[in-house]
Amino acid sequence: MAYRLQSSTSTSVARSDAPRREHLMADLTDRFGTMVFSEDVMKKWLPKDVYKKLAATIEEGQPLDLDVANAVAHAMKEWAIAHGATHYAHWFQPLSGITSEKHDSFLEPNHDGTAITKFSGKALIKGEPDASSFPNGGLRATFEARGYTAWDATSPAFIKDDVLCIPTAFCSYTGEALDKKTPLLRSMTALDEQAKRVLALFGKHPKRVVPSVGDEQEYFLIKKDAYRKRRDLVICGRTLFGAAPCKGQELEEHYFGAIRPTVSAYMKDLDNELWALGIPAKTKHNEVAPCQHELAPVYSELNEAVDNNLLMMEKMKLIASRHDLVCLLHEKPFEGINGSGKHNNWSLGTADENLLDPGDTPLENLQFVVFLTAVIEAVDKYQDLLRASVASCGNDHRLGANEAPPAIMSIFLGDQLTEVVEMLMDGETSVHATTDTLTFGTVLLPNLEQDNTDRNRTSPFAFTGNKFEFRAVGSEANVSDANLVLDCAVAQALRDFADxxxxxxxxDFQEAALAYCAEHLREHRRILFSGDGYSEAWEKEAESRGLCNFRTAADALPAFVAEKNLALFQELGVLSEAEAVCRYEVKLEKYNKLMNIEATTMIREARRTYRPVITAYATKVAKGLEAIRAAGAEAAMQCEQNTLNKLCNGITDINEAIKALDAVHVKAESMADGQEQANCYAHEVAPAMADLRAAVDAMEEIVAADYWPVPTYDDVLFYV
Incomplete structure (x- = not known):
């Protein structure tokens, strides 16, 4: 490419743009966190003594007295009103998996017809939502309505839609956790306690050990007009019918491709709102499937990361509507192409170091080896519980295909760390694991330092440099569940080491620690696997190793109430038996309800939308054949006769499939036991749904385009 020298005029223009670019850069950083009552904001709005006491509560767990709460509440109110807020709300995470909020105005009327603004420390600390109207797994009867929300000072308040939102925990009148946040915070406490015990053996005494998470959020964006015409998408979040498009993802041209202007405008709008909320949205790109994209934030402490991800999902959906788009977060909106996950990157660290950083010579980094061993042991011992933590109706369709990991839990370490672990198991401790350098064979390109692990897209739990990527989490999930289990499992492994x-x-410590790690690595080596997780050979090998293979949520969910898993939660003080059983019951109930909705929608759509159209088209073809034959041209119409035969046979197949699905659906609905019902939905209703889909989809390729009643995959996935 030839380059033309700039004229003096163009040079002066470029120079005059420099202050503008600096202004834009300043504006970019200035608007980050503008809607968050952050540490920086607290320092500016709170008296110094109040800020110190609040900081002690956040960092050290010290109790917060009412005078401090009143001062914080007043400052929050004044700051929020200055930023346009009119109401406040306790923002919490019921067991439905989404967020909830009830808005109360800051206004307090006076008797003289005027009003003041008021927000007390008591209102900040405690709220009283209805505990019986949220999923509770039998913990609360309908008439036992009282529940409480309690301020979580460790996650900052923020302004959303002119409402000051205060992150809170949610519990019943008798104190049981009815939310996702409370047990997550308990698991973080348990992990902190046990990790500090281990670090004390290395002569280190950090204030806190905190898990950090970065969740890569995958999603689809489609045109709102196409969405509205697909009742299955509107009701179920996924397409229950749809033949494969003429072109899918086989050309591999969408991944990291140029972002279309429609989507780019949406992404810019989303970035701006997320940045204002203090959510560090960092990376955005096209994903593998057409219409699929990904947004990844910078890591943050686990509790805040979960809150941020929930806010992110909410904003993704709301902002899409402004751009005439719909954001789909279902794990498998379209059959035959990539589903959407939420790759949960989990690490553990103190204020000074990442405890999962192997360093240049991991074999000589005993501390790293201890924590690595703990994670390997944790994943192996609680593989069933980890699988259950990501189990959902939507994830059943995603796991095991199109770059999603299989349902079998395993750990991928990469060649170098696998070599280190094998040396430890064999009692070798003198070999260094080195880092290689990649060269491109030309001086025009730089040499690159090779990472200490490759990437394995078929692994559900992969080490990726200084963290583990739990790839099995579904895109629609609240990541509290997966991280709660991970925290607990690792905490127990660290506790056993410390004990x-x-x-x-x-x-004698180094020799004893190495011997302990070697023994436990040998005991749990079955969970390590570096090959193709999709292969039939791995499925057979995994079975021979004794690994779990729960293909459906119905198969996986009972792990929540397995004796060893109940014991794990109770021993660490994370969930009581009643609270753990509650979560199992809630997840089971949600699975059954979603399957019921999908089966009902499918039967109704097949009867009322697809079958009449296919019948009408068959009638048209038959009349055309009759007319042409009457004109004496029968010999030329064999192709049309074949088409008519296929249509008639297809209608018969559809009728039979509707009848079969209806029968097993009625059977499932009649079952009183939740687990039996889930088993029926998973192993009888789901296959019957697949048969009906296949029968209808076969007709899509025959019926004329102007007859087909809904937008096809070609229409939905490829737009400008």
Whole structure:
């Protein structure tokens, strides 16, 4: 390419743009967190003594007295009103998996017809939503309505739609956790306690050990007009019918491709709102499937990361409507192409170090080896519980295909760390794992330092440099569930290490720690796998290793109430038996309800939308054949006769499939036991739904385009 020298005029224009670029850069950083009552805002709006006491509550868990709460509430109110807020709300995460809020005005009327603004420390600390109107798994009867929300000071308040939203926990009148946040915070406490015990053996005494998470959020964007014409998408969030498009993702041209202007405008709008809310949206790109995209934030502490992800999903949906788009977060909106996950990147660290950073020589980094061993042990011992934590109606369609990991839990470490682990198991401790350098064979390109692990898209749990990527989490999920289980499992493994090694003489500690790690790595080596997770060979090998393979949510969910898993939660003080059973019941009930909705929608659509159109088209073809034959041209119409035969046979197949699905659906609905009902939906209703879909989809390729009643995959996935 030839380059033309700039004229003096163009140079002066470029120079005059420099202040503008600096202004834009300043504006970019200035608007980050403008709608968040952050640490920086607290320092400006709170008296110094109040800020110190609040900081002690956030960082050290010290109790917050009412005088401090009143001062914080007043400052929050004044700041929020200055930014346009008129109401406040306790923002919490019931067991439905989404967020809830009830808005109360800051206004307090006076008797003289005037009004003041008021927000007390009591209102900040405690709210009283109806505990019986949210999913509770039998913990609360309908008449037992009282529940409480309690301020979570560790996650900052924020302004959304002119409402000051205060992150809170949610519990019943008798104190049981009815939300996702409370047990997550308990799991973080348990992990902090046990990790600090282990670090004390290395002579380190950090204030806190905190899990950090970065959730890569995948999603689809489609035109609103196409969405409205697909009742299955509107009601179920996924297409229950739809033949494969003429072109899918086989050309691999969408991944990291140029972002179309319609989507780019949406992404810019989304970035601006997320940044204002203090959500560090960092990376955005096209994903593999047509219409699929990804947004990844910078890591943050687990509790805040969960809150941020829930806010992100809410904003993704709301902002899409402004751009004449619809954001689909279902794990598998379209059959035969990539589904959407939420790759949960989990790490553990103190204020000074990442505890999962192997360093240049991981074999000589004993501390890393101890924490790595704990994670490997945790995933193996609680593989069933980890699988259950990501189980959902939507994820059943995603796991095991199109770059989603299989339902079998395993850990991918990469070649170098696998070599390190094998050396440890074999008792070798003198070999260094080195980092290689990649060269491109030309001096025009730089040499690159190779990462210590490759990437394996078929692994549900992969080490990726200084963290683990739990790829099995579904795009629509509240990531509290997966991280709660991960925190608990690792906390128990660290506790066992500390119990075994505390009191060991300092001179013997290294040898004893290595021996402990070697023994436990050998015990749990079955969970390590570096190959193709999609292959039939792996499925057979996994079975021979004794690994779990729960293909459906119905198969996986009972792990929540398995004896060893109930014991894990109770021993660490994270969930009581009643709270754990409650979560199992809620997840089971949601699965059954969603399957019922899908089966009902499918039967109704097949009867009322698809079958009449196919019949009408068959009638048209038959009349055309009759007319042409009457004109004496029968010999030329064999192709049309074949088409008519296929249409008639297809209608018969559809009628039989509707009848079969209806029968097993009625059977499932009649079952009183939730687990039996889930088993019926998973293993009888779902296959019958697949048969009906196949029968209808076969007709889509025969019926004329102007007859087909809904937008096809070609229409939905390829737009400008």
């Amino acid at each position: 075994a090694l505390e009191g060991t003489p300092e001179a």
